[in-house]
Amino acid sequence: MTKLNIGIIIGSTREGRVSPQVAEWIKGIADSRGDANYEIVDIADYKLPFLGTTDGSEPGIAAWNEKLFSLDGFVFVAQEYNHSISGALKNAIDFAREAWNNKAAGIVSYGSTGGARAAEHLRGIMGELMIADVRVHPTLSLFTDFENYTTFKPAELHLTNVNAMLDQVIAWSGALLTLRK
Numbered sequence: 001m002t003k004l005n006i007g008i009i010i011g012s013t014r015e016g017r018v019s020p021q022v023a024e025w026i027k028g029i030a031d032s033r034g035d036a037n038y039e040i041v042d043i044a045d046y047k048l049p050f051l052g053t054t055d056g057s058e059p060g061i062a063a064w065n066e067k068l069f070s071l072d073g074f075v076f077v078a079q080e081y082n083h084s085i086s087g088a089l090k091n092a093i094d095f096a097r098e099a100w101n102n103k104a105a106g107i108v109s110y111g112s113t114g115g116a117r118a119a120e121h122l123r124g125i126m127g128e129l130m131i132a133d134v135r136v137h138p139t140l141s142l143f144t145d146f147e148n149y150t151t152f153k154p155a156e157l158h159l160t161n162v163n164a165m166l167d168q169v170i171a172w173s174g175a176l177l178t179l180r181k
């Protein structure tokens with residue numbers, strides 16, 4: 001059986017962002033499972049304009065959709081910005097529609113309260129895009145899982161949660177594949 005393709009989406013594009021460290025950590029855990037093809041997908045690489053402010057001909061827009069179409073499921077690395085997700089992530093989400101539909105996703109969030117408020121907003125957005133969001137949701141604290149809010153040093157306990165989240169993403173991504181055929 002061919003393996004599922006799961007994208008670990010970096011949700012922020014901010015200069016000095018910590019999200020790549022979190023994404024690399026998730027990918028390390030995911031790769032050691034050997035149950036899917038995991039890849040990091042960095043929104044910043046696509047240089048998306050602000051939705052609706054151009055004629056839509058930027059190559060990054062098509063490339064972003066193409067990348068999403070190639071994926072069977074997602075793990076969102078979601079950081080909390082003013083009690084929600086980052087503007088960059090929302091903008092990138094808005095740039096696609098069918099490419100999101102009938103796929104599964106997990107969330108790994110961080111912030112002062114584990115990014116919980118951002119993650120709950122993201123769940124609402126996923127409902128509209130017909131993305132099946134899984135229950136298990138690792139929440140990382142800016143206070144205890146990062147040194148000086150910048151160097152990622154995750155507590156051991158998160159490992160179990162990340163694996164449990166990935167178990168659910170893999171199960172639902174596989175099930176939803178049958179809907180898209």
Ligand SMILES: Cc1cc2nc3c(=O)[nH]c(=O)nc-3n(C[C@H](O)[C@H](O)[C@H](O)COP(=O)(O)O)c2cc1C
Nearest residue numbers: 012014016017018019079080081082083111112113
């Ligand atoms: C504009 C802005 C708003 C923020 N608002 C919140 C917030 O409401 N709650 C929170 O826990 N952290 C908040 N933060 C802190 C971010 O979660 C923190 O800077 C985190 O490192 C951002 O992720 P990034 O480094 O990957 O961009 C905010 C940061 C910025 C830049």
